[in-house]
Amino acid sequence: MLDIQKIRADFPILSEKVNGKPLIYFDNGATSQKPQVVIDAEAKYYQEINANIHRGVHTLSQLATDAYEISRVKLQHHINAKFSHEVLFTSGTTHGINLVANGFASILKSGDEILVSSLEHHSNIVPWQMLCEKTGAVLKVIPINEEGELIISEYESLLSEKTKIVTVNHISNALGVINPVKEMIAKAHAVGAAVLIDGAQAVPHLKPDVQDLDCDFYAFSGHKMCGPTGTGILFGKEEWLNKLPPYQGGGEMIKEVTFEKTTYADLPHKFEAGTPNIAGGIVLGTAVDYLNNIGFGNIQLQEKKLLEHATKRLLEIEGLRIYGNGKNKASVVSFNIDGIHPYDIGSIIDKLGIAVRTGHHCAQPIMNFFCIPGTIRASFSFYNTKEEIDEMVEAVKKAKNMLS
Incomplete structure (x- = not known):
């Protein structure tokens, strides 16, 4: 089992605040954060x-x-x-x-x-x-x-x-x-x-x-x-x-x-x-x-837990659809909420310190296939936690209520 708090201490940026809130970084698909040793x-x-x-x-x-x-x-x-x-x-x-x-x-x-x-x-x-x-x-x-x-x-x-x-x-x-x-x-x-x-x-x-x-x-x-x-x-x-x-x-x-x-x-x-x-x-x-040194077996186990938790929690939100539900997945959840543009959700939860990616993710043919302008993408790394996911879910709920 990984000591996630010890690992998080390796990454200086994870202790930063964004918009006055502790940073929750779920944009790892765009770029990962860097440990102090790097x-x-x-x-x-x-x-x-x-x-x-x-x-x-x-x-x-x-x-x-x-x-x-x-x-x-x-x-x-x-x-x-x-x-x-x-x-x-x-x-x-x-x-x-x-x-x-x-x-x-x-x-x-x-x-x-x-x-x-x-x-x-x-x-x-x-x-x-x-x-x-x-x-x-x-x-x-x-x-x-x-x-x-x-x-x-x-x-x-x-x-x-x-x-x-x-x-x-x-x-x-x-x-x-x-x-x-x-x-x-x-x-x-x-x-x-x-x-x-x-x-x-x-x-x-x-x-x-x-x-x-x-x-x-x-x-x-x-x-x-x-x-x-x-x-x-x-x-x-x-x-x-x-x-x-x-x-x-x-x-x-x-x-x-x-x-x-x-x-x-x-x-x-x-x-x-x-x-x-x-x-x-x-x-x-x-x-x-x-x-x-962390071990890719450990990384995969941690990220599997994060993916399962995020999928379960997000699907509790009425009107939320996840895109990409294949049997084999990495720790990425791409989703939308009916009637709400992904950019609007992303902008609101950013004010709460939560970094996700919104848009077509340089993959416009996928968005065209699903007939959507883009998605909200939360991409997790081994240094993320279930508690951070819970905070994101609550933030998405708050954004949904504001925009509905």
């Missing part, structure tokens, strides 16, 4: 070893390089990648997806097909639409049912020898539904298609095993898993990363440059042009250590 690690880098990496023979450069590459190996082990050079540092999930989509421009031809799901964040839709415009490939969409689950029989019927890549999120940011990605990957591979998994919403809740999943690419952000903003990881199988061209040109990603010809560096540097977010990359390793 904040301290960021400051330590700039105070003690700030230097550019991979390029200097002086001591600080070597220390910074070592710390950066140690973090890469931590991330390799965390996701169970076969090689550390399959782990690319990025600025976040969006960067990783765009890197892959850009690379596939050299592979796809007119008439080839890309499959995305109806559950995707805009970051996993728009890059593929841009790719289709560039190559003449066709975007196909895997539909969902009323529970917010992907219809796997429809997915199977969309797969064909024309399918070149399938890209789907591990967990829906808007609904919290956990997709059967391992099954989907196997089905895609059966027709010769590559698979990219958007793991942005999964990594705060579970440890992805990329070898067990057998995905070709897995992208995620650091800031949703207690790490700094502007950090992320793209895992790519060695064979695929060798096949794709560089995403950006510049320093670090080259082996030799002349005005006649440039040759590219080996993995992972081929995809890491320019000076990276060195501090962020190092501190992302610190965040991973912190989460692993």
